[in-house]
Amino acid sequence: MVRGEGIEAMEFPELSERYNVSGVPQTTINDGHGTVVGAVPEQALLSEIMRAVKK
């Protein structure tokens, strides 16, 4: 149900551009429904996921 994909940003510049990746790590949730910049605690990521899936 949950898929986590690490992406080497320089190798896939079109995708990085699409999601406006300016710093790493940056996490895009469900094709841009949510975004988390930086390495955040699990709870913060979970909150953003919950927000993103309600959209």
Place this chain on the structure above:
Amino acid sequence: MPQLLNDQITAQIKDVFAGLKSPVQIILFTAKANCDYCDDTRQLLEEVTAIDARLGLSVYDLHTDADLARHYRVDKAPGIVIAAREGEQITDLGVQYSGIPSGHEFSTLVNAILMVSGRDSGLSPQTRTYIQQLEKPIHLQVFVTPT
């Protein structure tokens, strides 16, 4: 091509892999065209999986093995799936990496292998409860750089 991992690094990884619990199958999708890092990624994964007998590697082509790529939901090359294996049975736990896992990201690969081998995400009970009641899939794409 010369070895990507020198003897010292190989010995260090061997020590880390002493902590492996269950078998892990790495599934790599490559492409013949427009893939600058496919050859290096393949060699890197061959060297890593040769270090411990509990690790296996399967290599497929993103285009000629399109059905399998769809099955694992891989759409990039190099595309790496770090999956659980019991005997012949491979279970996709949703752990993937797209691109060459070099530099800082090499430790990401090693840690992903250890996590899948332990069959434990390490997530909190609260997060697990939330995930169990999900009705729609979640795709997290974590953009990283090797430096």
